[in-house]
Amino acid sequence: MHKFFVPKDKIINNKAYIEGDDVKHIYKVLRLQPGEKVSINNCKGREYLGEIYEVNKMQVTVDIVEELDVSNESPLDIYLYQGLPKSAKMDFIVQKATELGALEVTPVITERVVVKNELGEFKKVDRWNRIALEACKQSKRSIIPTINTPIEFNELLEELKKVDLIVVPYENEEGYGIKQMIKTINSEVKSAAIVIGPEGGFEEEEISRLKELKAHVITLGPRILRTETAGLTCISLLMYELGDLGGKMSK
Structure with missing residues (x-):
């Protein structure tokens, strides 16, 4: 069954009104007809x-x-929280993080991030949100x-105070991984932040501030x-250990 996201204000009196790009996709690509069943999300x-009533x-x-x-x-x-990468890597990260179940993705401008046109990165947010929407449907x-606008590292530190668990993969760390971390968690974890460095990695000072x-x-x-691999790997591991990626436990 095909699924469509319809804004809450377009669902009125037990009718949903699909507009925009989805309309062309419905009649020209999927060729759905009145009477066919669909899934609607508000x-x-x-x-x-839902059942299609009319198509134009x-x-x-x-x-x-x-x-x-x-x-x-x-x-x-x-x-x-993804250190802002070069080229179109952020498109890929947004798509796959959405598929894996991330609730928010925020690009972060760390010390080693190279932003040639910072304003251009902000303009990409609309595209990233469209990518997230399509990944949601799939x-x-x-x-x-x-998908948030890019933030500075100091803003990141404030944002991290709202979560139960902060996880930072770091290439210079040895011996302490996800398995050991899970054993140290004593309370229930309902929210987790994953902080990923850019292509150049983190500065030592940034790691020190995260440890604080x-x-x-x-x-x-x-x-x-x-x-672009590190964040997705970490999401997968946390979703397996603390989320729903591993399936339900048998009785």
């Missing part, structure tokens, strides 16, 4: 079973049949993650991972 996590080139009207008790979201809220997420916030500075193994 962009706030609520899911509905400007708008698709869907009758809401029933609200569904469905959520494909993890019990662990993951916030990815992976059948219930919530569209937020009780961040877990870990190794991801003996091989050096690229910046």
Whole structure:
């Protein structure tokens, strides 16, 4: 069943009104017809079973049949803070982080980030959010993650105070990894921040300041991972250990 995200204000009196790019996709690519069932999400996590009522080139009207008790979201809220990479790597990171279940992705301008046109990076946020939306449709997420505008390192330190767990993969760390970290956690973790350095890595001073916030500075193994690989690997490991990527425990 095809899934569409429809803003809450476009769901009125048990009808959903699909507009924008999805309309062309429905009638020209998917060739959906009146009477066919679709899944509707109100962009706030609520899911509905819908039946297409009318299709035209400007708008698709869907009758809401029933609200569904469905959520494909993890019990662990993951916030990815990504040292801003070069070229189109951020597009890839946003797409895959969305598929893996990250709740927010925030680019961070650290000491070794090279930003030739800082204003240009801010203009990319709209594209990143569109990429996240398309990844949501593909992976059948219930919530569209937020892709934030880039922030400075000092702003990052303030943001990290809102989460239960801070994880920082670092190429110079040895011996202390995810397995050991999990054993040290004594309280329930509902939110986790993953902080990833840019291509040039972190400065020692940045690592020291993260440690002051009780961040877990870990190794991801003996091989050096690229910046676009490290964050996704860390999300996967945390989702397996603390989220829903490993499936449900058998009784």
